[in-house]
Amino acid sequence: MRLIPQVTDACWQALNQVHDPEVPVLTVLDLGMIRGVDINADNEIVVRLTPTYSGCPATDMLKDEITNTFTERGLTPVKVVIDLSEAWTTDWMSEAGKQKLQEYGIAPPQGDSHSCGTHVALTDGVTCPHCRSQKTQLISEFGSTACKAFYKCLDCLEPFDYFKCI
Amino acid sequence: MNNQALTQFLLHVGDSQLILSHRLSEWCGHAPELEIDIALSNIGLDLLGQSRTVLSLAGQIEGLGRDEDKMAFLRTEREYRNLLLCEQPNGDFAQTIVRQWLMDQYHVLLLDALSQSSHLDIAAFGVKSLKEAKYHLRFSQAWMERLSLGTDEAHQKVQQALNELWRFTAELFELTTDEQALVDSGVLPKLNFLKDEWSAQIESELARFNLTLPEIGAYRRGAKQGVHTEHLGYILAELQYMQRAYPNMNW
Incomplete structure (x- = not known):
């Protein structure tokens, strides 16, 4: 299901505030790590995140960071799922x-x-x-x-x- | 689909990556040069990440509620399905490089094949990990070349390491009867055909490096039966210590 446009915008704005802890100058959007933002049958906002490298220790931190940023902005309930359907590329x-x-x-x-x-x-x-x-x-x-x-x-x-x- | 056979196969892949990663992590702070220290740790980290993905997937397919941590920390030695080659000690730098090179060549072929799986999660895992494996192979291949075509001493050490490790290469790409059924249904690619390709590549590279194929052929097997060499128990004792001493602890 799709989110209503205003919520979608708010979600993407929130994602634009989530920085990579190892390269703090870049956000998850700069890195192209976000595959999409949708809403599921349980009315949860679902953010699909593609990790850069399999062993990148920042992935777990980014999941938490996205959850926190969304929660602070009232974009709840939110769930971050790892999406491996396509391999991340620069x-x-x-x-x-x-x-x-x-x-x-x-x-x-x-x-x-x-x-x-x-x-x-x-x-x-x-x-x-x-x-x-x-x-x-x-x-x-x-x-x-x-x-x-x-x-x-x-x-x-x-x-x-x-x-x-x- | 035979879920039990698929779970066991994924554990075989993931356990090999986890144990090799653990061996590489033992070099952290001990490698001959800083750059090599960083390279071996980086490769170990990639392998650890890959094993997390595949052990999680094994747990989902098994359907008994075991996650990646339960798989890694709460299985015994006989339940581990890793290749015997991965658990062999680091030895000297030459032995680590030879082990890594044999495994990198194996991983590139294996992951390329898995990326063709009809099972979408397995295919995705293959595509992603293959990129990393190719990068690892470049490193180990360059060191094989440098050492074997370098000084006499380096050449001799590489040959010795090869002689020592070769016997563990028999079980690469072997399929059990149950796994063969997964090949027939397209979930697993025709992995057993890759052994010839792997051997041909290794032999042609060995010739280029002026190394000789060990006289004693490969014969050791046990990964898929959980029959290990004496080394795995020590690795697991270290790897699983915290979870065994403090059950259910979290970071």
Whole structure:
């Protein structure tokens, strides 16, 4: 069932306030983690959330955070369900989200999942989020969280995280 | 559909991921370099997440009210269905990498096949986990190459690890009679056909790495009967300690 439009708007506004604890500059909407908001037969608001990585520890926190934010705004009763019907991809990340990442000092995914997914090796030359140089070097395919790899810039010499394209 | 057989099969997949994840977590703070420490922990975390999904699904299909935690913390050694390969000790870095590489090659083929399942939840699990498995394989494959084509000592250690672990590879992709019925109905893909593909890939890579296929063939089995090597009991003692000591505790 669908929600009435005013409630739907309020739900999406609420979701726009839920930030990823590991990348606090991004909301769940920036990350493209929300598959939909509906109402079920028991009159519960159902938010369908797609986790980014299977083992991402932020997923449980985000479920709680969404529940709290909805409850504070009187959007109750709310239920957050994990939706695995489609695998999350960085293609779902919003342009605004990519921009925010860059400003925050994390290089956003460059390309789409078809051209640079996990089947393609990471290469040097990811654009540095600090000085925009492309003279950068891969340090480690695994970074501070599952979603990132670690690079350093050979021009400004700053190390930086790259949000991997999957 | 034979729910009991499907539950057992999912436990086999999920338990293998859980136990391998636990082994990798033992490297946390001990790996030879910081980047490797982070990589092994990250891979372990992915595997843990994958096992949570599949153990939850096993519980739903079983229909006896067991959730992921009950599955992980309250089954005994004989009820665990993980591959014997996963529970083998970390050994030195070469042994960890060889074990990981054999498992990553296995996971990529297995998950790709599961992503074709007619069971939508299993297919979704396959698609999602496959992305992660391919990334893991890149890491272990690169280290296999680096070590085996590197110094004589590194090469020798990789060969030793391979000789030690090879006997546990017999049971990869094996199906029980009950599971074969699930293949016939399209719930499980034709997994037993993948063994030849896996062997061919491994053998061609070993040739590229100047490694030799161990003379003693693979022969150890037990995962699907719950007959384990002596190592699993120790892992479970650690993994299940809190829940056994303080029943029903929550974080």
